[in-house]
Amino acid sequence: MTWTDEELVARSRTGDMDSFNQLILRWERPIYALAYRVIGQEEDARDVAQETFLRAFRALPGFKGQAKFSSWIYRIALNLCRDWIRRKRRTPVSPLPEDVDLSELAAEQGPSESVEDLVARRELSAVVEEAMTLLPEEQRTAVILKEYHGMTFQEIADLQGCPLSTVKTRLYQGLSVLRKHLKDRIPSPTEPAVRVREH
Amino acid sequence: MKKDPEDRKPLNRSPYCGDPGALVSYLYNDGSPDELASIAAHVQSCDACTEELAALGDTREVLSGWSPPPTELGLTLSSSDALPVAAATIAGPSVTAAVAEVPWWRQSTPVWMQAVAASMVFAAGMAIGAGRGAAPVASNAVAEAGQPAAGPAATASKTESVSHSELADLEQRLRAELARLTPVSPAPAQTAARTDDEALMKRVRALLSESEEKQRGELALRTAQVLRDMEIQRKVDMATVQQNIGQIQGTTGAELKQQRELYNMLMNRAGLLAK
Numbered sequence: 371m372t373w374t375d376e377e378l379v380a381r382s383r384t385g386d387m388d389s390f391n392q393l394i395l396r397w398e399r400p401i402y403a404l405a406y407r408v409i410g411q412e413e414d415a416r417d418v419a420q421e422t423f424l425r426a427f428r429a430l431p432g433f434k435g436q437a438k439f440s441s442w443i444y445r446i447a448l449n450l451c452r453d454w455i456r457r458k459r460r461t462p463v464s465p466l467p468e469d470v471d472l473s474e475l476a477a478e479q480g481p482s483e484s485v486e487d488l489v490a491r492r493e494l495s496a497v498v499e500e501a502m503t504l505l506p507e508e509q510r511t512a513v514i515l516k517e518y519h520g521m522t523f524q525e526i527a528d529l530q531g532c533p534l535s536t537v538k539t540r541l542y543q544g545l546s547v548l549r550k551h552l553k554d555r556i557p558s559p560t561e562p563a564v565r566v567r568e569h
Numbered sequence: 570m571k572k573d574p575e576d577r578k579p580l581n582r583s584p585y586c587g588d589p590g591a592l593v594s595y596l597y598n599d600g601s602p603d604e605l606a607s608i609a610a611h612v613q614s615c616d617a618c619t620e621e622l623a624a625l626g627d628t629r630e631v632l633s634g635w636s637p638p639p640t641e642l643g644l645t646l647s648s649s650d651a652l653p654v655a656a657a658t659i660a661g662p663s664v665t666a667a668v669a670e671v672p673w674w675r676q677s678t679p680v681w682m683q684a685v686a687a688s689m690v691f692a693a694g695m696a697i698g699a700g701r702g703a704a705p706v707a708s709n710a711v712a713e714a715g716q717p718a719a720g721p722a723a724t725a726s727k728t729e730s731v732s733h734s735e736l737a738d739l740e741q742r743l744r745a746e747l748a749r750l751t752p753v754s755p756a757p758a759q760t761a762a763r764t765d766d767e768a769l770m771k772r773v774r775a776l777l778s779e780s781e782e783k784q785r786g787e788l789a790l791r792t793a794q795v796l797r798d799m800e801i802q803r804k805v806d807m808a809t810v811q812q813n814i815g816q817i818q819g820t821t822g823a824e825l826k827q828q829r830e831l832y833n834m835l836m837n838r839a840g841l842l843a844k
Contacts, residue, residue, distance in 0.1 A: 391645050398642045406637040415637070420644050427646055491634065498635035516597060517632050523599050535590055541597075542589035549628040556631050 375439040383430050390430075394423050397440065400519060401447050407514045408451040408507075409458075410499060418454060422447040437528075444519075445529055448511065455507060494556070501551040509544035512537055583611040586618060596625050649771055689743055692736050 373381070373392065381389035401422055406415035425446050426433075433442060502510055508530065515521045515529065527534045585591035585608045594600035595608040612618045 387646060394644050394646065398644045402640070402642055403637045407635070412638055412640060416640065416642065419642065423644055423646060491636070494631070494634040495636060498632055513632075517629065518635075523594075523597075538590040538593045541593045545593075545625050545628055548632065549624055552628060552631050
């Protein structure tokens with residue numbers, strides 16, 4: 371039987387660890403993805419995800435279900451990301467290493483994905499990551515929440531604590547900056563060769 | 570005055586034209602049905618907005634290619650992680666922490682302390698009241714009746730002396746009680762703090778061991794990967810070498826055969842000529 375988030379939260383509040391671990395299993399990947407895209411460090415994103423669930427678990431007695439569990443946990447994660455960015459005081463999203471480690475590529479290669487596709491995917495990710503560093507934190511977060519987590523404008527506004535119109539403006543401005551930056555780096559579909567990284 | 574490029578867009582009379590909010594709503598299909606229908610009607614008749622939306626759509630398509638590196642998460646919480654929660658809800662470190670943040674004069678006083686204080690105030694009041702009530706009676710009695718007033722005055726004096734001694738005794742007992750109880754109060758906080766420290770240390774150790782375990786696992790995986798790559802490369806090299814040797818051997822054999830045939834032919838011709 372599949373429990374809803376709310377049911378699992380209720381069971382967790384009675385001290386049922388298994389229920390909370392089910393919630394972790396359900397939400398660990400989106401939270402990790404969010405943290406990774408916001409802060410850009412794989413290992414730190416893992417730590418942020420772990421800390422998010424730890425804090426959520428410890429704060430469960432105070433969670434009365436005013437918001438959805440997902441919204442609540444996203445808020446915790448975003449606060450932790452913000453703390454991380456402030457603490458580090460450096461470029462939030464780090465560029466990928468110049469050399470592509472083929473052994474790592476081979477390890478993450480899917481059964482139906484060729485190495486060429488994999489390299490292209492990695493390079494595209496690198497270009498987008500680089501472009502994302504150009505955005506201010508609020509714009510980047512808004513773009514990430516909308517683009518990769520499918521949140522509504524209202525949900526983003528609630529998470530960011532700003533009016534709905536501000537969210538829309540942030541998205542528009544963020545997308546415009548990304549568009550200008552990516553235009554020079556991503557070839558149009560008619561171009562034969564992929565010219566992703568310029569050294 | 571220099572105009573912003575955004576201002577130079579051909580605008581029509583629609584309130585949505587060039588409006589970032591409207592464009593983004595339409596782009597993400599996030600808005601009320603009426604609003605979206607109105608924007609759609611405008612976009613159909615506006616080349617600038619259509620172009621802008623197409624460009625933003627292309628950007629979104631590129632963004633969709635960004636995926637975080639795949640990683641094994643497997644995050645779980647164990648019952649040891651729950652310790653601070655249990656302490657927070659049962660023993661009350663949160664309460665201790667909250668108390669620590671509140672100035673001492675605003676901290677709530679335990680009931681027993683309030684009762685003791687009330688008793689002391691009551692006793693002091695009684696003592697003052699008794700002192701004020703007894704002295705005038707004695708002086709008045711002496712002034713008005715001289716010696717005959719000795720009886721009641723003596724009684725009053727006796728009552729007063731008993732009250733004072735009792736009060737002093739009571740005060741001493743209360744002070745002793747306070748002295749005995751006061752050092753006891755920090756003990757639970759210290760115990761709770763010690764429990765917190767132990768839990769924290771336990772958690773740190775668990776995290777360290779988990780991290781070491783993970784690093785060992787990653788190292789083993791990486792080593793296995795390197796060995797596997799080397800083995801594959803070795804096999805490929807061997808196959809190439811063998812193939813090359815085979816080719817060389819084939820080439821050499823063919824040349825040898827040709828030379829033998831040529832030699833045979835020459836010998837045959839030489840034999841024929843000799844005949």
